[in-house]
Amino acid sequence: MTKHTKPARTLPTREQIKTFIEESSRPVGRREVARAFNLKGPDRIELKRLIRDLVERGDIDPGDRRKVSATGRLPSVAVVKVISINDDAEAVARPVSRTTVGKLTEVLLPHVNGNPSFSIGDRILARLSHFRGGIYRGSVVRRLETESQRVVGVLKKSNKELRLVPSNGRRSHEAVVAKADAGEARAGDIVSAKLLPGRRMGSRKACVIEVIGRENSPKAISLICINENEIPDNFSPDARELAEKAKPATLEDKREDLRHIPLITIDGPDARDFDDAVWAEADTSTSNQGGWRLLVAIADVAHYVRPNDALDVEARKRGNSVYFPDRVVPMLPETLSNGLCSLKPGEDRACLVVEITIDAKGRKTSHRFQRALMRSVARVTYEEIQEIQDRDPQASEGLAALSRPLFGAFRALVQAREKRGALEIEIPEMRVVVADDGTVEAIKPHARLDSHRLIEEFMIQANVAAAEALQHRKHPCVYRVHDRPAPKKFEELRVNLSGFDIQLSKGQVVHSTLFNRILEQARGKGHQSLVNELVLRAQSQAVYTPHNIGHFGLALRRYAHFTSPxxxxxxxxxxxALIDAHNLGSGGDGHSEPSELEAVCEHISMTERRATAAERSAINRYSTLFMADRIGEQFESVVSGVVRFGLFVTLEGGQADALLLARNLPDDYYDHDRARHELLGRHSGMRFRLGHALTVRLKDANLVSGRLEVDYVAGGEANRPRKRIGLGTRGKPKEKSDSPPRRGRSGRKKTDD
Known part of the structure; x- marks a missing residue:
């Protein structure tokens, strides 16, 4: 009888062990590695030696409890800081400690009912698992208190003490301010305060840092937003001194003289910092019949702001200018931003110019960068140039003669845009008109004119040319990238669109043209604006990075921001980078490496999100101020957001958004279906979902937090009550709810902050 022998086990190589550890979502121990490679007995001793060698060579990192992980991986539990929160309450965070982690590591924190609430800037203890690349998924263990958390709020008199009512509306930030900690602040003051540590029982304590303004002063709204988002609004003495000493540029330093070219600036009526000027003419080349030659001149800020000088330090800290209805927090001192850098008409200005040639169908055939001196011949608004073009498009004198080729080139560029399938989301932007005394005169949508689109298309072409020029010369570049939508977001969009009889197939290739077809199906229908909003929510967030992945929304392979320095x-x-790559004189970047740019890109992506949050909160507060004297009035509205504790509705005319709490809906227990964006009554079957028309009554206008609250009057969708399935025996499904029940009027259960 033949005796069978077991095949000999072979030890995995170091590379195989390293690959297994890198592909694991969490740190692994020796036992898990042995099990994966079916190792037993003496082989496990040899495995221990191989793992120790990998650690000593730096190929893997040691962790807690004798576990190991891929190099640079986060531990299974870590402290992270929240940097952004989207409309669905999903957060993006970054690790607080970066001793072993790359600078672009991100942690995704999905919204889970029952978890503690948190805001941008909060520190979270999270349990992590690796997803892909530098991306991790996290689950919240708890929110960590900081020793000196900063809060903006208004002081209210309560008995014999002052209470701090936070502007962010979070009850956990409410605090008592002792007389000794109030300084000169008094009731009714808007203050910046520091929450003091050490509370275990009773009210929190806070200490006033700065008095911002008075509660009843409309001009304090933007100040609240500036302080709430910690936006720097004071320049250092060194930066101000540099700006004051700056001198106008001349033709030296390799500049071409373009003062004979009739460039014009086209901006909004309130604009004071003119970044860009444009000009166009028909291309006379016989090889490009019907084509156009464009000039896009951009303020040469690099001439005045040199790497690592005091102005550069301040500009980098801010990342961008922030625009409020009543003021601007500039990235550069006004001596430069509204002075020497601004392309004012009739004044010589330094600029970086890109000359672009396009064919009759709007396709770019060539581009060339140069440093120049220009002199704008006119400053016109979008409305003025549109009126000139509409009144006499064939005129051959003055501004009309300059506008005709601009609009001709624009029509060609529109052809190219439509052919490549750039995303065409239409979300009306509301404009707050503020009087000199700070009161709100009106809130109305911005007009969307062809002149706006003209400037956008010219700027897009200049931005593409910048990215292509730097990539062609193999020079590091700060790209503006926009990834395709995440599969989860796309699936949620598919489910929501089915409620509007717009069908999407699972697993299809996602391209911007697909979304344009969706938007076209909704055009002219009652749900058009909501479908545009849903498509927008499904998109990824655009960011800055030295690593190019293209721009999904614009359907471009290379893109950078060049036109607003x-x-x-x-x-x-x-x-x-362009100055260095093209050898255009002084003021270049000294050939920065991508690794050096990563931290800067991360920072300016954050400051962009910070500015957007501040600008949005200012609009909300001005809207609240505008509606404050209409409490008790009824409004028609549309459900624009669904959360576990209620509905967000947009009031008729789009002038304001308001919160309708679940406890103010008809008596019932409401379950939140997050995927379908709806609240469903357990007993009545009442359904409230995105797009539903509701009649509401304005109940409260909180000027400090900028929140409007409404009561339910009528609307929603009546359905048969669904049959609830309890804890059944095996084989009978248990109905899963995305959230704990929310009570209607009879329950009066308080919502979380």
């Missing part, structure tokens, strides 16, 4: 630090970095 007065108000965006990213554009200043691109200018410096």
């Amino acid at each position: 007065i108000r965006r630090y990213s554009d200043l970095l691109v200018h410096r």
Whole structure:
């Protein structure tokens, strides 16, 4: 009888062990590695030696409890800081400690009912698992208190003490301010305060740092937003001194004289910092019949702001200018932003110019960068240039003669845009008109004119040319990238669109043209604006990075921000790179490496999100101020957001958004279906979902937090009550709810902050 022998086990190589550890989502121990390679007995001793060698060579990192992980991986539990929160309450965080982690590591924290609430800037203890690349998934263990957490709020008199009511509306930030800690602040003051550590029982304590303004002063709204988001608004003495000493540029330093070219600036009526000027003419080349020659001149900020000088330090810290209805927090001192850098008409200005040639179908055939001296012949608004073009498009004199080729080139560029399938989301932008005394005169949508689109298309072409020029010369570049939507977001969009009879197939290739077809199906229908909003929510967030992945929304393979260096630090970095790459004189970046740019890109992506949050909160507060004297009135509204504790509704005319709490809906227990964006009553079957029309009554206008609250009057969708399935025996499904029940009026259960 033949005796069978077991096949000999072979030890895995160091590379195989390293690959297994890198592909594991969490740190692994020796036992898990042995099990994966079916190792037993003496082989496990040899495995221990191989793992120790990998650690000593730096190929893997040691962790807690004798576990190991891939190099640079985060531990299984770590402290992270929240840097952004989207409309669905999903957060993006970054590790607080970066001793072993790359600078672009991100942690995704999905919204889970029952978890503690948190805001941008909060520190979270999270349990982590590796997802892909530098991306981790996290689950919240708890929110960590900081020793000196800063809060903006208003002081209210309560008995014999002052209470701090936070502007962010979070009850956990409410505090008592002792007389000794109030300084000169008094009831009704808007203050910046520091929450003091050490509370275990009773009210929190806070100490006033600064008095911002008075509660009843409309001009304090933007000050609240500036302080709430910790936006730097004071320049250092060194930076101010540098700006004051700056002198106008001349033709030296390799500049071409373009003062004979009739460039014009086209901006909004309130604009004071003119970044860009444009000009166009028909291309006379016989090889490009019907084509156009464009000039896009951009303020040469790099001439005045040199790497690592005091102005550069301040600009990098801010990242961008922040625009409020009543003021601007500039990235650069006004001596530069509204002075020497601004392309004012009739004044010589230093600029970086790109000459672009396009064919009759709007396709770019060539581009060339040069440093120049220009003199704008006119400053016109979007409305003025549109009126000139509409009144006499064939005129041959003055501004009309300059506008005709501009619009001709624009029509060609629109053809190219439509052919490549750039995303065409239409979300009306509301404009707050503020009087000199700070009161709100009106809130109305911005007009969307062809003149706006003209400037956008010219700027896009200049931005593409900048990215292509730097990539062609193999020079590091700060790209503006926009990834395709995440599969989860796309699936949520598919489910929501089915409620509007717009069908999407699972697993299809996601391209911007697909979204444009969706938007076209909704055009002219009652749900058009909501479908545009849903498509926007499904998109990834655009960021800055030295690693190019293209721009999904614009359907472009290469893209960078080049056209606004007065108000965006990213554009200043691109200018410096172009100056170096084309040998255009002084003020370049000294050939920065991608690794050096990563931290800067991370920072300016954060400052952009910070500015957006501040600008949005200012609009909300001005809207609240505008609606404050209409409490008790009824409004028609549309559900624009669904959360576990209620509904967000947009009031008729789009002038304001308001919160309708679940406890103010008809009596019932409401379950939140996050995927379908709806609240469903357990007993009545009442359904409230995105797009539903509701009649509401304005109940409260909180000027400090900028929140409007409404009561339910009518609307929603009546359905048969669904049958609830309890804890059944095996084989009977248990109905899963995305959230604990929310009570209607009878329950009066308080919502979380």
